[in-house]
Amino acid sequence: MEWILQPWPWYIAGPLIGLMVPALLLLSGKTFGVSTSFQNLGSMCAPKSNLPYLKNFDRRSNRWQLVFVAGIILGAFVGSHFLSINPVSFLPDHYYSLSGMARLALGGLLVGFGVRYAGGCTSGHTIMGLSNLQWSSLVASISFFAGGLLLTHVLQF
Amino acid sequence: MKQFFVLLIGTFFGIVLVKSEVVSWFRIQKMFLFEEAHMYLIIASAVAVGAVAVYIIKRFQLKTVFNEDVAIKAKPYQKGVVIGGVLFGIGWAITGACPGPIYAQIGSGEYIALITFGAALIGMYLYAFLQPKLPH
Numbered sequence: 001m002e003w004i005l006q007p008w009p010w011y012i013a014g015p016l017i018g019l020m021v022p023a024l025l026l027l028s029g030k031t032f033g034v035s036t037s038f039q040n041l042g043s044m045c046a047p048k049s050n051l052p053y054l055k056n057f058d059r060r061s062n063r064w065q066l067v068f069v070a071g072i073i074l075g076a077f078v079g080s081h082f083l084s085i086n087p088v089s090f091l092p093d094h095y096y097s098l099s100g101m102a103r104l105a106l107g108g109l110l111v112g113f114g115v116r117y118a119g120g121c122t123s124g125h126t127i128m129g130l131s132n133l134q135w136s137s138l139v140a141s142i143s144f145f146a147g148g149l150l151l152t153h154v155l156q157f
Numbered sequence: 158m159k160q161f162f163v164l165l166i167g168t169f170f171g172i173v174l175v176k177s178e179v180v181s182w183f184r185i186q187k188m189f190l191f192e193e194a195h196m197y198l199i200i201a202s203a204v205a206v207g208a209v210a211v212y213i214i215k216r217f218q219l220k221t222v223f224n225e226d227v228a229i230k231a232k233p234y235q236k237g238v239v240i241g242g243v244l245f246g247i248g249w250a251i252t253g254a255c256p257g258p259i260y261a262q263i264g265s266g267e268y269i270a271l272i273t274f275g276a277a278l279i280g281m282y283l284y285a286f287l288q289p290k291l292p293h
Binding site: 004007008010011012013014015016017018019020021022023024025026027028029030031032034035037038039041042045046049051052053054063064067068069070071072073074075076077078079080081083084088089090091092095096101103104105106107108109110111112113114115116117118119120121122123124125126127128129130131132133134135136137139140141142143144145146147148149150151152153155157 | 162173188194210255280283
């Protein structure tokens, strides 16, 4: 059981992530994805909004999204507090500063805006969409990657 | 019952996200710098398993455990897939977190990720506000 407490290798983690797709489809009839939860929270926090994006959102049929992300939070807690010998380092030290927090804020803004404009994230487009052979998800995944390379190699922010 | 399954699957997903360290800025950085194959292999093997599963579900017209038809939501193409996609990619490289990992970082006790989360919600509102004017 020792290996469980170490970081999991790709050939364990990757297939397990792939299994999220049939697990959600067969046990709940839901299409795997995380980023619609942002729209869900937005619509919940602004129930009287006149913006069509929030007003026309069907919160009832999308309630599962919030249950799903609650599960992610719970699972991450279990994973890092009970299933890890060495704590996972999430962010570099220089993010714990005013400028670092400003970077996180800017990055988070781009994540929230970008995923909703693109209609999905790494889960909904790259894992679920590609598994379902969606042409747009291939374009989306290439775009995600292009954006990441742009920042890392060109903008170097 | 359905929501219980969803919670269970979400919890399992959260554990895998943390244990595979795909929620770490360092892993994302090494992916974009082509220093490590970890992320590429995880994504590729996840898609391979997911694609086989979707094929089997469609081929044999499998039903859910509640005996309902499985309806997979399509992802229609629009210009935002490219524009929004690139913007998200930039944000992903900065924060080291896509939406799933944002929640996972918070759950792990990395509370600085609450900034990422709050900003992502503002980004979502910005999209909601600009949606009628943006090209789709």
